[in-house]
Amino acid sequence: MSVAPLACVIVDDNEINRLTLEHLVDLSPELTLTASLASGLEALEFFRQGGHCNLLLLDVEMPMLSGLELAKLLPRPGPAIVLVTTHREFAVAAFDIQAVDYLVKPVEFGRFQQAVARVMAAQPAAPTPPPPATPASSELFVKVGTKTVRVNFDEVLYIEALSTYSVLVTPTHKHIVYLTLKALSERLPFAHFVRVHRSYIVNTRRIEAIEDGLLKLMQYEIPIGKSYQEEFMRRLESL
Structure with a gap:
């Protein structure tokens, strides 16, 4: 993933030095x-x-307001500071203002890149994005026939493949949805709906018993496909 370039400001009372630094910045992507x-x-x-x-x-050395004086007046937290000077004796002062690096003029590009690398390493890490929010409601709208119907998925026992359609089975209704089982499974935001067979997805919260490779959900018995057994048991233990 590409990283946005860092915004850079140069402060130097010598025009030649400024032009040199501008060129080094221009060479640094x-x-x-x-x-x-x-x-x-x-x-x-x-x-x-x-x-x-x-x-x-x-x-560092500028008339009226030196670089060190300016650094002490900047708001905190402020920018990363790299001092640029002709005198090595300002190294202690650089430490006092918590400068990231200290360059001695004339600045060579290789040494400049080392300073840039230190600044990049000192940048705060990007915040970790929050996990996707869990739906506050167990209800979703699904297209059933020519209508869009609100379905409470807490009541869905299992979902069965029916050719290019799917059937949502509840204790009292069977809703034919115009989506394949695969397409419907990719849209479900509920972790407790688990694929257990090439033709079935079950609501693990409605499983009453597991016996002889069959899941019992009220009056229904759903087979567990061999290729799905290991993943199903792992998911069941994590819920």
């Missing part, structure tokens, strides 16, 4: 340039106006 700013004050205004980024490439 993981990044997209949001803004390239010439001073810490411009950057501060950018963020105060609601600007956003995932990665801030930040020069």
Whole structure:
């Protein structure tokens, strides 16, 4: 699955350095340039106006407002910060502002990519999608003949294949549905309906007994196909 590129902002008062960083960002498919700013004050205004980024490439030494001062004024949680400077002695300061990495000018592309990889690794994991919701009701609408009928599936004992149709069997009715058994089984959202035979799906909540390879549901007896036995017993134990 493809990952959206990280929004990147460059802040450096030196135009040549900014152009160099812009070129490195352009060469990195993981990044997209949001803004390239010439001073810490411009950057501060950018963020105060609601600007956003995932990665801030930040020069340390700038007039009026240094990169370190700017970093301390940013809202939290803020963007991942990579300091870019000509002086190695700012490494301790980088640690103090919790910068993800620290690049020394002139920045080489290989070293720049290492920093980008560290930023990518530090990004929060995408939230796990919630499981599909269990239907609040056991009732579904199904097409029976020329009508669409509301059926309470708690009352369905089993479903039987009938050529290209299916039959929903309840204690009092038999509904012929214009769907194959396979198509109907794929639409059922209820885990307690289990295929036990090439011609039958049963409501496990209505099984009264299992004897001699037959499922007893009221007055009906449904065979368990040999190829379905193992999966049926496993499903039965998990319900």
